[in-house]
Amino acid sequence: MAIRITTLAENTAGWVNVVGEWGLSMLVETDDCVVLSDAGTSEAVARNARALSVSLTAVDAVVFSHGHFDHTGGLPYLLPLIHKPVDVMGHPGIWDRKYAYHPGRKVCQYNTGVEYEYIGIPYVREEAEKWGARFVLGTEPVWLSEAVVTSGEVPMRMEYEVVDPMLKVLEEGKFEPDPLLDDQSIYIKTGKGLVAVLGCAHRGVVNHLLRGQELTGLDRVHAVIGGTHLMRASDDRIERTVAELRRMGVEFVAASHCTGLRAACILEREFGDSFVFNNAGTCISL
Numbered sequence: 001m002a003i004r005i006t007t008l009a010e011n012t013a014g015w016v017n018v019v020g021e022w023g024l025s026m027l028v029e030t031d032d033c034v035v036l037s038d039a040g041t042s043e044a045v046a047r048n049a050r051a052l053s054v055s056l057t058a059v060d061a062v063v064f065s066h067g068h069f070d071h072t073g074g075l076p077y078l079l080p081l082i083h084k085p086v087d088v089m090g091h092p093g094i095w096d097r098k099y100a101y102h103p104g105r106k107v108c109q110y111n112t113g114v115e116y117e118y119i120g121i122p123y124v125r126e127e128a129e130k131w132g133a134r135f136v137l138g139t140e141p142v143w144l145s146e147a148v149v150t151s152g153e154v155p156m157r158m159e160y161e162v163v164d165p166m167l168k169v170l171e172e173g174k175f176e177p178d179p180l181l182d183d184q185s186i187y188i189k190t191g192k193g194l195v196a197v198l199g200c201a202h203r204g205v206v207n208h209l210l211r212g213q214e215l216t217g218l219d220r221v222h223a224v225i226g227g228t229h230l231m232r233a234s235d236d237r238i239e240r241t242v243a244e245l246r247r248m249g250v251e252f253v254a255a256s257h258c259t260g261l262r263a264a265c266i267l268e269r270e271f272g273d274s275f276v277f278n279n280a281g282t283c284i285s286l
Helices: 044-051 075-082 125-130 205-216 235-247 261-274
Strands: 004-009 025-029 034-037 061-063 086-090 098-101 116-118 133-137 148-150 167-171 174-177 185-190 193-198 221-227 252-256 275-277 283-285
Touching: 004 044, 044 075, 061 075, 075 086, 075 125, 125 133, 185 205, 193 205, 205 221, 205 235, 235 261, 252 261, 261 275
Parallel strands: 034 061, 061 086, 086 133, 193 221, 221 252, 252 275
Antiparallel strands: 004 025, 004 283, 025 034, 098 116, 098 167, 148 185, 167 174, 185 193
């Protein structure tokens, strides 16, 4: 199976006339399915698609990895490029009132000093539906083709992989820890093994890969592409993550966004030429 993954939005830019922004969006093209994984933060994702001469008219579905603004905010700017009503798939929890907690945050030129910062979807559902989005929400995996499946809810199996405690959800007037039940990935079955396309992997990159193995029946993981949320991970967690990637037989890593530069450098050291820093403008063929 031929697979092409084009990164339309990421924290950094890697090509002429492409801009970087905090967020992630990847166009995933296979022989029988075209999926847009996430939508970035703003109009930059649509600008990059134009700059890269990437057409979105063949997109079969948009998959939201979770309900944070940096993976959903660019949808209004992408829908005109898709040029038709399209299914937007995700967990019901994408519409939760999501916040980041910044304890002791002080006012400076870059922020307002607010301790609880709203980081959820920056528009209401009804607006997006007027633009052509057809939300298909559920907790279970969805097979988009014979080879492409969404994860649904990802079980927490590895004890060292925990959700960032600074991520909160506002429920009945109280800020509670966000378990990120809406956190999901896309998996592709190939002859070389599992290809995992990650949004942020808030519930743990290894947990996401274990879920992919479970759903596809593939033991070998060929490629891991996208965000791994290791930017604030301890040395122990990074070491154990690398060990698990090795155990699963991972042959290619393309890290993005919330991986963080420190963890990305460690992954590059471990995987050498089999590592790519997957920034905006990168096109990966598998």
